[in-house]
Amino acid sequence: MSKKVAVIGVGITKFGELWNESFRTLFVKSGTQAIQDAGISSKDIDALFGGNMSGGQFIKQEHLASLAMDHTALLPKPAMRVEAACASGGMAVSAAYMGIKSGMYDVVAAGGVEKMTDVLTNRTTGALSTAADQEWESFQGATFPGLYAMIARRHMHEYGTTEEQMAEVAVKNHYNGSKNPNAQYQREITVDQVMNSAKIADPIKLLDCSPISDGAAVVILAGEETAKLVCDDPIWLVGTGQATGSIALHNRKDICTLNATVEAAKRAYGMAELRPKDISCAEVHDCFTIAELCAIEDLGFCDKGKSGQFVQDGHTRVTGSIPINTSGGLKAKGHPVGATGVAQVVEAVLQLRGKAGARQVTDPEYVLTHNVGGSGGTASVHIFGR
Amino acid sequence: MSKKVAVIGVGITKFGELWNESFRTLFVKSGTQAIQDAGISSKDIDALFGGNMSGGQFIKQEHLASLAMDHTALLPKPAMRVEAACASGGMAVSAAYMGIKSGMYDVVAAGGVEKMTDVLTNRTTGALSTAADQEWESFQGATFPGLYAMIARRHMHEYGTTEEQMAEVAVKNHYNGSKNPNAQYQREITVDQVMNSAKIADPIKLLDCSPISDGAAVVILAGEETAKLVCDDPIWLVGTGQATGSIALHNRKDICTLNATVEAAKRAYGMAELRPKDISCAEVHDCFTIAELCAIEDLGFCDKGKSGQFVQDGHTRVTGSIPINTSGGLKAKGHPVGATGVAQVVEAVLQLRGKAGARQVTDPEYVLTHNVGGSGGTASVHIFGR
Numbered sequence: 001m002s003k004k005v006a007v008i009g010v011g012i013t014k015f016g017e018l019w020n021e022s023f024r025t026l027f028v029k030s031g032t033q034a035i036q037d038a039g040i041s042s043k044d045i046d047a048l049f050g051g052n053m054s055g056g057q058f059i060k061q062e063h064l065a066s067l068a069m070d071h072t073a074l075l076p077k078p079a080m081r082v083e084a085a086c087a088s089g090g091m092a093v094s095a096a097y098m099g100i101k102s103g104m105y106d107v108v109a110a111g112g113v114e115k116m117t118d119v120l121t122n123r124t125t126g127a128l129s130t131a132a133d134q135e136w137e138s139f140q141g142a143t144f145p146g147l148y149a150m151i152a153r154r155h156m157h158e159y160g161t162t163e164e165q166m167a168e169v170a171v172k173n174h175y176n177g178s179k180n181p182n183a184q185y186q187r188e189i190t191v192d193q194v195m196n197s198a199k200i201a202d203p204i205k206l207l208d209c210s211p212i213s214d215g216a217a218v219v220i221l222a223g224e225e226t227a228k229l230v231c232d233d234p235i236w237l238v239g240t241g242q243a244t245g246s247i248a249l250h251n252r253k254d255i256c257t258l259n260a261t262v263e264a265a266k267r268a269y270g271m272a273e274l275r276p277k278d279i280s281c282a283e284v285h286d287c288f289t290i291a292e293l294c295a296i297e298d299l300g301f302c303d304k305g306k307s308g309q310f311v312q313d314g315h316t317r318v319t320g321s322i323p324i325n326t327s328g329g330l331k332a333k334g335h336p337v338g339a340t341g342v343a344q345v346v347e348a349v350l351q352l353r354g355k356a357g358a359r360q361v362t363d364p365e366y367v368l369t370h371n372v373g374g375s376g377g378t379a380s381v382h383i384f385g386r
Numbered sequence: 387m388s389k390k391v392a393v394i395g396v397g398i399t400k401f402g403e404l405w406n407e408s409f410r411t412l413f414v415k416s417g418t419q420a421i422q423d424a425g426i427s428s429k430d431i432d433a434l435f436g437g438n439m440s441g442g443q444f445i446k447q448e449h450l451a452s453l454a455m456d457h458t459a460l461l462p463k464p465a466m467r468v469e470a471a472c473a474s475g476g477m478a479v480s481a482a483y484m485g486i487k488s489g490m491y492d493v494v495a496a497g498g499v500e501k502m503t504d505v506l507t508n509r510t511t512g513a514l515s516t517a518a519d520q521e522w523e524s525f526q527g528a529t530f531p532g533l534y535a536m537i538a539r540r541h542m543h544e545y546g547t548t549e550e551q552m553a554e555v556a557v558k559n560h561y562n563g564s565k566n567p568n569a570q571y572q573r574e575i576t577v578d579q580v581m582n583s584a585k586i587a588d589p590i591k592l593l594d595c596s597p598i599s600d601g602a603a604v605v606i607l608a609g610e611e612t613a614k615l616v617c618d619d620p621i622w623l624v625g626t627g628q629a630t631g632s633i634a635l636h637n638r639k640d641i642c643t644l645n646a647t648v649e650a651a652k653r654a655y656g657m658a659e660l661r662p663k664d665i666s667c668a669e670v671h672d673c674f675t676i677a678e679l680c681a682i683e684d685l686g687f688c689d690k691g692k693s694g695q696f697v698q699d700g701h702t703r704v705t706g707s708i709p710i711n712t713s714g715g716l717k718a719k720g721h722p723v724g725a726t727g728v729a730q731v732v733e734a735v736l737q738l739r740g741k742a743g744a745r746q747v748t749d750p751e752y753v754l755t756h757n758v759g760g761s762g763g764t765a766s767v768h769i770f771g772r
Contacts, residue, residue: 024521056443056513061520063471066763069630070519070637076629076649079764080477083467085449091466095481101488127442134447135410243462244455251456263462377452378465 005100006227006234007219007384008107009038010346015215015334016184023059023115024071026216031072031111034218040230042072045220046105048079051092051112052338057127059115068111085131086287087242088112089217089341090371090380094242096221106223112342113216124212128337131374133248145209145288147249147375149201152290155256156203158305161293163203165308167194169289170207170332172317173325177332179358184213184334208289213334217342219349235349238366239274239383241267247377256305258376261298265370268381269300272366276300279383280364281323281351283344285372286330295370296324299381318359326351326359341371341380348384391486392613392620393605393770394493395424396732401601401720402570409445409501410457412602417458417497420604426616428458431606432491434465437478437498438724443513445501454497471517472673473628474498475603475727476757476766480628482607492609498728499602510598514723517760519634531595531674533635533761535587538676541642542589545691547679549589553580554697555675556593556718559711562704563718565744570599570720594675599720603728605735621735624752625660625769627653633763642691644762647684651756654767655686658752662686665769666750667709667737669730671758672716681756682710685767704745712737712745727757727766734770 011033013026021029027050035042050065061067065079084091089112096110116124129138132147155161171191177183189207197206227234245260246252252259269275276299284299286292293307301322302310310316316324327333327347330340348367350356371380397419399412407415413436421428436451447453451465470477475498482496502510515524518533541547557577563569575593583592613620631646632638638645655661662685670685672678679693687708688696696702702710713719713733716726734753736742757766 054442054448056440056516057448059520060512060516060524062440062443062469063517063633063760063763065470066630066633066759067519070633070763074630076631076645078480078628079470079630080481080628081469083448083469084451084465094464095466095484098481098484098488098490101490102484103487104484126446130442130446131449133453134445138446242464242466244452244460244465245462247449247452247456259462373452374449377449377456 004224005097005221005237007237007345007349008222008227008231008234009034009220010349011037012182012217012343012346013215014182015213015336017117018214021214023061023113026115026214027068027111027113028071030216030218031109034220038220042074044107045074045109046107047077047099048074048109048111049092049095050079050081051088051341052081053083053085053088053114054127059118084378085373086337087341087371087373087378087380088338092342093345093382094240094380097237097240100221100223106226108221109218110221110342111218112339114336114338115214116212116336117214136248136250145201145204148288148290149204150249151255152203155290155293158256161308163195164191165312166208166289166293167191168311169286169292170194173286173329173331176318176326176359177328180328180333183328183332184211185332204288210287210330210335213336215334215336215339217339217346219342219345233353235352235384235386237382238385239268239272241265242380244378245376247374249375256294258294258298258372258379260376260379261295261370261372264379264381265299268383272383274366274383279322279366279368281326281361282368282370283325283327283347284370286325287335292324299370318361323361326356326361344369344371345382352384352386390610391483391607391623393623393731393735394608394613394617394620395420395606396735397423398568398603398729398732399601400568401599401722403503404600407600409447409499412501412600413454413497413499414457416602416604417495420606424606428460430493431460431495432493433463433485434460434495434497435478435481436465436467437474437727438467439469439471439474439500440513445504470764471759472723473727473757473759473764473766474724478728479731479768480626480766483623483626486607486609492612494607495604496607496728497602497604498725500722500724501600502598502722503600522634522636531587531590534674534676535590536635537641538589541676541679544642547694549581550577551694551698552594552675552679553577555672555678556580558703559672559715559717562712562745563714566714566719569714569718570597571718590674596673596716596721599722601720601722601725603725603732605728605731619739621738621770621772623768624771625654625658627651628766630764631762633760635761642680644680644684644758644765646762646765647681647756650765650767651685654769658769660752660769665708665752665754667712667747668754668756669713669733670710670756672711673721678710685756704747709747712742712747730755730757731768738770738772
């Protein structure tokens with residue numbers, strides 16, 4: 001059994017409204033890029049774990065892992081789709097890690113893909129709402145902006161967090177996105193623009209929301225021996241944790257805390273034998289700006305309730321003490337839901353390799369990725385190091 | 387790391403058109419039963435892997451593993467949904483096995499659930515067709531009866547297989563189902579009834595088809611030490627294999643052979659160090675009667691092309707040399723797609739425990755389960771022994 005697991009290759013498509021790309025071309029392109037980056041042959045791959053939230057609803061295609069193997073000429077090797085709503089990508093990486101640790105596989109592809117723009121927008125929102133509790137939330141008319149608006153309103157009430165502080169998250173992530181050639185939005189915005197954008201679910205405004213996106217990302221993981229053999233700069237997955245939380249908001253003791261994040265982080269930090277202050281930078285799940293505020297609290301980067309001021313003070317900028325979402329995050333990079341968790345790992349690897357271009361953090365040692373399903377029904381946390 | 391993995395508990399609901407059951411009550415009931423059967427507490431379960439094909443399309447609910455943890459009071463433990471169309475259940479068992487072998491978990495629940503009757507039948511058929519190749523098959527109007535009809539027609543042409551021989555599969559499985567109190571159809575049928583039933587996609591008739599069903603099944607797996615500690619009669623998972631095949635029929639060299647089955651079986655036999663003749667009885671994926679004929683050939687129970695005569699000669703009856711689908715199979719027991727692969731394992735365990743009642747095979751040593759996604763895009767094979 002391999003003691004350590006490394007990422008040896010990464011691939012990612014541009015994120016956005018990709019009218020000229022199909023679901024198939026997206027995973028083929030990112031997969032090919034990851035294989036080339038790893039410097040291996042596709043023949044070396046033993047299995048695939050593919051994250052996808054809802055091919056069935058978005059493009060009328062389930063059985064996606066089989067399709068991916070077919071179109072990447074990897075038949076008859078094993079493939080499995082994993083799903084945990086918007087945390088599907090992070091889960092695919094977990095499953096791949098488990099596959100290598102089990103001794104069943106040595107080199108594994110973990111991919112994530114979502115094609116969301118081929119349906120009408122109202123159907124996209126409907127499909128996304130199936131990540132919430134169908135009987136208690138979705139059927140009653142709750143959408144994700146509505147659910148996160150309740151979290152935001154409570155956070156404002158409890159801790160004095162302001163709408164301007166939430167807007168600062170969007171401003172920072174758009175700034176980072178402007179440095180990322182794969183980001184859906186590569187332009188800066190201002191706090192005023194966020195504050196004056198259309199209200200979606202008060203206090204959440206249009207520019208507090210991550211967009212609807214197409215995109216795919218693939219990472220190749222390998223056991224220790226192979227990683228050292230084929231790769232000059234393997235990036236080690238030093239800690240991983242996943243956890244579930246109540247799928248519906250009303251069952252939680254405190255809706256400002258995503259218990260799944262707290263528990264997943266506890267597992268990942270424990271395994272890595274690291275503390276929040278050891279993390280150099282992180283990609284967190286900012287489906288809405290309030291989600292990034294909760295995440296940096298729940299991951300231990302600042303005290304509970306203090307995230308608004310923490311962000312406003314610049315600590316989470318690329319030049320700050322704990323840069324958050326250097327890729328642009330879900331907000332600016334885009335959020336093809338099943339791909340997001342894998343895309344976060346791509347950014348972590350680029351940062352650790354020192355290949356993150358204009359958004360490079362100075363000499364990062366450990367990078368954390370944090371992927372959430374629904375409003376916190378699932379959380380996946382990974383920690384990577386050189 | 388646990389060297390061996392055992393099934394220590396099983397639970398299953400009745401399969402059928404369960405108007406008084408919801409998706410939630412189904413997995414809670416089967417899960418509770420499995421935990422009680424294992425003689426453990428729910429607190430002992432470290433993680434869940436849940437097989438489901440299309441909650442998104444059938445009941446507008448994705449993120450199902452999180453929901454399951456929430457409703458079975460297992461928060462905040464990790465949970466992951468796995469999907470491989472109708473092979474989702476078999477894959478959930480694979481993932482659970484991998485989780486234990488990886489050393490990450492010791493006691494794991496592998497569940498499968500599908501609620502298919504809460505939508506109109508034409509939408510059910512549409513949802514099922516998303517397991518085929520969307521661009522090349524489903525969008526062109528191909529349904530699963532149509533795809534399997536092509537396989538049947540070719541099998542008849544190549545090997546002289548007759549419609550009456552296919553009907554014999556349904557007759558046998560209905561006979562077995564009549565002995566299974568959880569089966570959707572607990573009544574015998576005759577070859578004449580099959581032959582005179584409505585044509586669905588020539589040569590496939592209504593009684594060649596498995597039904598649309600609701601149902602759930604859960605098995606609890608544990609590592610060697612724990613299994614021996616808590617369980618008097620652990621049933622060991624001695625071999626497991628999964629493989630992918632071309633998702634669309636037109637890409638295959640020979641549509642009468644499901645290459646995914648051949649490859650998955652090769653892996654499972656290899657790991658178990660067993661041959662087809664060592665298997666005492668098997669649950670195979672008879673979504674249509676022709677699928678059972680292909681399966682018993684591809685699994686090595688008879689020569690290619692000889693399955694029609696093999697079945698007609700009675701070899702696959704409960705009293706035959708290799709009893710197939712003692713549970714009634716998908717045909718009579720029912721086919722809640724995501725649950726099927728797990729339900730097959732439940733039957734294997736009952737047979738090996740000698741608790742299969744009126745359908746008990748005499749002193750079985752090894753039981754094989756075989757679960758297929760789509761028309762052969764995925765196959766999962768497990769072998770169990772005492």
